[in-house]
Amino acid sequence: xxxxxxxxxxxxxxxxxxxxxxxxxxxxxxxxxxxxxxxxxxxxxxxxxxxxxxxxxxxxxxxxxxxxxxxxxxxxxxxxxxxxxxxxxxxxxxxxxxxxxxxxxxxxxxxxxxxxxxxxxxxxxxxxxxxxxxxxxxxxxxxxxxxxxxxxxxxxxxxxxxxxxxxxxxxxxxxxxxxxxxxxxxxxxxxxxxxxxxxxxxxxxxxxxxxxxxxxxxxxxxxxxxxxxxxxxxxxxxxxxxxxxxxxxxxxxxxxxxxxxxxxxxxxxxxxxxxxxxxxxxxxxxxxxxxxxxxxxxxxxxxxxxxxxxxxxxxxxxxxxxxxxxxxxxxxxxxxxxxxxxxxxxxxxxxxxxxxxxxxxxxxxx
Amino acid sequence: xxxxxxxxxxxxxxxxxxxxxxxxxxxxxxxxxxxxxxxxxxxxxxxxxxxxxxxxxxxxxxxxxxxxxxxxxxxxxxxxxxxxxxxxxxxxxxxxxxxxxxxxxxxxxxxxxxxxxxxxxxxxxxxxxxxxxxxxxxxxxxxxxxxxxxxxxxxxxxxxxxxxxxxxxxxxxxxxxxxxxxxxxxxxxxxxxxxxxxxxxxxxxxxxxxxxxxxxxxxxxxxxxxxxxxxxxxxxxxxxxxxxxxxxxxxxxxxxxxxxxxxxxxxxxxxxxxxxxxxxxxxxxxxxxxxxxxxxxxxxxxxxxxxxxxxxxxxxxxxxxxxxxxxxxxxxxxxxxxxxxxxxxxxxxxxxxxxxxxxxxxxxxxxxxxxxxxxxxxxxxxxxxxxxxxxxxxxxxxxxxxxxxxxxxxxxxxxxxxxxxxxxxxxxxxxxxxxxxxxxxxxxxxxxxxxxxxxxxxxxxxxxxxxxxxxxxxxxxxxxxxxxxxxxxxxxxxxxxxxxxxxxxxxxxxxxxxxxxxxxxxxxxxxxxxxxxxxxxxxxxxxxxxxxxxxx
Numbered sequence: 001x002x003x004x005x006x007x008x009x010x011x012x013x014x015x016x017x018x019x020x021x022x023x024x025x026x027x028x029x030x031x032x033x034x035x036x037x038x039x040x041x042x043x044x045x046x047x048x049x050x051x052x053x054x055x056x057x058x059x060x061x062x063x064x065x066x067x068x069x070x071x072x073x074x075x076x077x078x079x080x081x082x083x084x085x086x087x088x089x090x091x092x093x094x095x096x097x098x099x100x101x102x103x104x105x106x107x108x109x110x111x112x113x114x115x116x117x118x119x120x121x122x123x124x125x126x127x128x129x130x131x132x133x134x135x136x137x138x139x140x141x142x143x144x145x146x147x148x149x150x151x152x153x154x155x156x157x158x159x160x161x162x163x164x165x166x167x168x169x170x171x172x173x174x175x176x177x178x179x180x181x182x183x184x185x186x187x188x189x190x191x192x193x194x195x196x197x198x199x200x201x202x203x204x205x206x207x208x209x210x211x212x213x214x215x216x217x218x219x220x221x222x223x224x225x226x227x228x229x230x231x232x233x234x235x236x237x238x239x240x241x242x243x244x245x246x247x248x249x250x251x252x253x254x255x256x257x258x259x260x261x262x263x264x265x266x267x268x269x270x271x272x273x274x275x276x277x278x279x280x281x282x283x284x285x286x287x288x289x290x291x292x293x294x295x296x297x298x299x300x301x302x303x304x305x306x307x308x309x310x311x312x313x314x315x316x317x318x319x320x321x322x323x324x325x326x327x328x329x330x331x332x333x334x335x336x337x338x339x340x341x342x343x344x345x346x347x348x349x350x351x352x353x354x355x356x357x358x359x360x361x362x363x364x365x366x
Numbered sequence: 367x368x369x370x371x372x373x374x375x376x377x378x379x380x381x382x383x384x385x386x387x388x389x390x391x392x393x394x395x396x397x398x399x400x401x402x403x404x405x406x407x408x409x410x411x412x413x414x415x416x417x418x419x420x421x422x423x424x425x426x427x428x429x430x431x432x433x434x435x436x437x438x439x440x441x442x443x444x445x446x447x448x449x450x451x452x453x454x455x456x457x458x459x460x461x462x463x464x465x466x467x468x469x470x471x472x473x474x475x476x477x478x479x480x481x482x483x484x485x486x487x488x489x490x491x492x493x494x495x496x497x498x499x500x501x502x503x504x505x506x507x508x509x510x511x512x513x514x515x516x517x518x519x520x521x522x523x524x525x526x527x528x529x530x531x532x533x534x535x536x537x538x539x540x541x542x543x544x545x546x547x548x549x550x551x552x553x554x555x556x557x558x559x560x561x562x563x564x565x566x567x568x569x570x571x572x573x574x575x576x577x578x579x580x581x582x583x584x585x586x587x588x589x590x591x592x593x594x595x596x597x598x599x600x601x602x603x604x605x606x607x608x609x610x611x612x613x614x615x616x617x618x619x620x621x622x623x624x625x626x627x628x629x630x631x632x633x634x635x636x637x638x639x640x641x642x643x644x645x646x647x648x649x650x651x652x653x654x655x656x657x658x659x660x661x662x663x664x665x666x667x668x669x670x671x672x673x674x675x676x677x678x679x680x681x682x683x684x685x686x687x688x689x690x691x692x693x694x695x696x697x698x699x700x701x702x703x704x705x706x707x708x709x710x711x712x713x714x715x716x717x718x719x720x721x722x723x724x725x726x727x728x729x730x731x732x733x734x735x736x737x738x739x740x741x742x743x744x745x746x747x748x749x750x751x752x753x754x755x756x757x758x759x760x761x762x763x764x765x766x767x768x769x770x771x772x773x774x775x776x777x778x779x780x781x782x783x784x785x786x787x788x789x790x791x792x793x794x795x796x797x798x799x800x801x802x803x804x805x806x807x808x809x810x811x812x813x814x815x816x817x818x819x820x821x822x823x824x825x826x827x828x829x830x831x832x833x834x835x836x837x838x839x840x841x842x843x844x845x846x847x848x849x850x851x852x853x854x855x856x857x858x859x860x861x862x863x864x865x866x867x868x869x870x871x872x873x874x875x876x877x878x879x880x881x882x883x884x885x886x887x888x889x890x891x892x893x894x895x896x897x898x899x900x901x902x903x904x905x906x907x908x909x910x911x912x913x914x915x916x917x918x
Binding site for chain 2: 059060080082083084087089090091093095096097107110155158
């Protein structure tokens with residue numbers, strides 16, 4: 001998140017703020033650098049400011065304060081049609097009164113590209129998204145997925161260096177969405193274009209992106225590659241927003257060689273990795289992924305702290321087992337175990353002991 | 367048959383054809399739906415479909431000539447209208463007796479008004495002749511009374527016409543005269559007629575028997591008087607004199623036979639009907655009068671439609687009206703051009719408003735919407751009268767223009783009582799009908815289309831013109847149809863602010879309905895207007911497609 005050297009940044013947000021009503025800030029002091037060719041996803045709950053950022057980049061909203069630069073040039077005062085940024089909208093925004101080919105030709109026409117060139121480019125773009133035969137149809141005659149591809153082709157046909165996508169897969173069913181996720185990333189990487197992708201679907205963000213920027217409350221909470229984001233959340237919001245997490249409140253008792261000893265509110269002691277807490281005696285929220293919880297005591301390191309747990313519910317989910325436990329007074333403690341031959345199925349009412357590696361349990365700010 | 371056999375009908379589970387079971391299953395729903403729309407359907411039938419049907423009928427209906435002068439029109443049909451000779455005596459003879467009966471029932475003036483539409487002067491000709499018809503009859507009456515005082519008595523006539531005791535009554539004649547009077551009067555004569563001419567008398571004195579029967583029906587069934595105590599029509603003396611001039615009384619021995627023989631022997635002059643009419647009014651011996659009657663005697667006429675497009679029927683065929691009577695085509699063209707002007711003004715003024723309405727935040731849009739709808743809450747008359755105040759030469763607008771110095775005080779603009787006034791006032795009044803359909807269409811245009819166009823490199827104007835405008839066309843179409851059809855038939859506003867130059871065809875229709883009472887012409891004008899609108903609607907459907915029209 002720190003201002004890295006801005007020379008290789010293609011898109012830069014510098015101290016950008018945005019307010020609609022002059023009273024509250026929707027985007028608070030945003031700094032962001034996107035290198036050329038990166039697929040960056042802006043992820044966050046609704047109202048977190050991610051779409052506003054995208055609209056400022058596209059030119060439909062003006063920044064109240066700060067500077068947005070594209071390829072080193074400030075674009076604050078450039079109208080949207082001169083920015084040359086491709087954009088895919090949530091509802092596709094295909095012009096209903098034009099055929100697919102006319103839709104694709106539109107950006108070329110307004111750029112005064114002559115007819116033969118135009119036709120060649122439209123054809124190529126349609127073939128790129130495997131829609132070559134659909135040029136003569138109207139948008140209303142296409143399925144959602146097909147419209148999505150056409151919208152993508154239209155955003156790419158004039159060969160922009162930057163493409164913005166505003167929840168483009170929101171209206172598709174799950175299967176189609178997964179297929180399109182793959183196609184979009186594939187296309188973006190093959191063409192080498194820089195992509196800024198907005199979504200509130202964390203799976204989508206994790207599977208597609210080079211980097212994910214998690215937005216909340218008008219700020220970027222963490223920006224990191226997907227694996228890092230998932231495994232090493234930097235604060236409680238990210239930990240809870242990305243994936244599933246078990247959290248427990250406690251107090252830091254001792255920090256020794258990168259491992260913190262935390263006393264939970266129920267009096268139990270556990271080991272955790274301190275992330276953004278450093279003082280002994282500070283309140284902390286410890287967070288552990290359900291799949292990192294070890295239920296087989298024999299696999300734990302000797303001397304590791306364990307907690308007593310009671311099995312409340314066992315859910316068979318095919319590839320995994322999902323077990324709900326009562327741990328340290330928390331009834332919603334989830335454990336996920338792989339459906340493997342040697343994996344035991346726990347019965348409700350059973351008393352077990354659980355533990356984890358200290359580095360999997362992150363002590364975050366309360 | 368063969369194609370039903372080739373396609374075997376799909377059967378329901380119980381073996382009945384699926385279509386039939388489906389119909390049965392849906393019947394209750396259909397009946398319920400029908401019951402729900404029945405009151406409206408009935409209302410529309412009574413207040414819309416039937417009046418339109420009646421109007422269409424009236425525009426060609428012309429039975430009045432035949433109904434008023436049944437015998438005369440029959441005789442007249444034999445006359446060659448292109449000849450230079452007056453119609454022969456039998457025409458005048460029939461006319462005299464038809465007219466007399468019509469005048470007794472006060473129906474002849476209606477026919478006069480009807481024929482006056484075709485040729486001025488007919489109305490007064492009929493009205494005055496109606497009064498003078500008695501004169502000839504009175505002359506004959508005197509001659510009759512000289513022979514025998516009893517001829518002045520109703521009872522004498524009744525006994526003569528009724529024939530001897532036990533004579534066969536001529537029921538057919540009574541029936542024929544009843545139906546003639548029904549067609550003449552528009553109301554069926556009710557009640558039992560206690561008189562019928564005997565067949566002997568009606569064979570011997572056919573004209574007298576016919577006219578006396580009519581007299582009897584009028585007297586006892588319509589006027590409810592005692593037949594024997596009523597003075598007979600003057601025309602009966604003429605009729606009897608006419609009959610006696612040819613009748614052979616030698617074998618007759620019915621009641622009053624001697625009296626009749628005495629009359630015949632007294633040397634009564636045979637009535638010369640042509641002369642009688644010539645004395646009444648010299649227009650009756652003018653061949654043009656007869657040509658007019660003959661041309662317009664058909665029960666169904668294209669005359670009203672021809673009049674509606676400034677043409678007329680003449681003995682030599684259809685031709686244009688004289689220049690000074692040609693007003694209607696000009697009026698139709700003006701109505702069309704002004705309606706189009708109003709429609710385009712509404713589009714120009716309404717489009718930005720509708721756009722604002724569709725794109726402003728909710729709160730402001732609501733305020734604007736109220737402003738748009740405000741005219742609907744004010745009486746049409748009040749609004750139009752307000753324009754009268756605004757637009758007159760000493761009115762607000764002229765005052766302001768003079769004050770600013772745009773217009774010289776002695777050269778104030780004439781904004782009212784002409785086309786300008788009508789266009790301004792009607793544009794204002796019809797504007798909501800343009801804005802509302804436009805608004806409802808624009809509301810459905812997602813603003814992201816404009817954003818998408820801009821992100822693709824279109825300037826604001828290109829984005830609007832290439833992306834937004836085409837999608838708003840259905841709204842423009844709907845508004846245009848609505849405004850055009852409303853304005854083409856508009857009446858009140860042109861009437862108040864239009865003066866003479868700014869009136870529409872509808873004002874002419876109203877004039878013919880309420881002032882000149884030429885309903886046939888009004889109906890023909892209305893029908894032409896209706897057809898014009900339907901043709902335009904059809905053309906619009908062909909060009910733009912009615913499916914593209916969204917009214918909300």
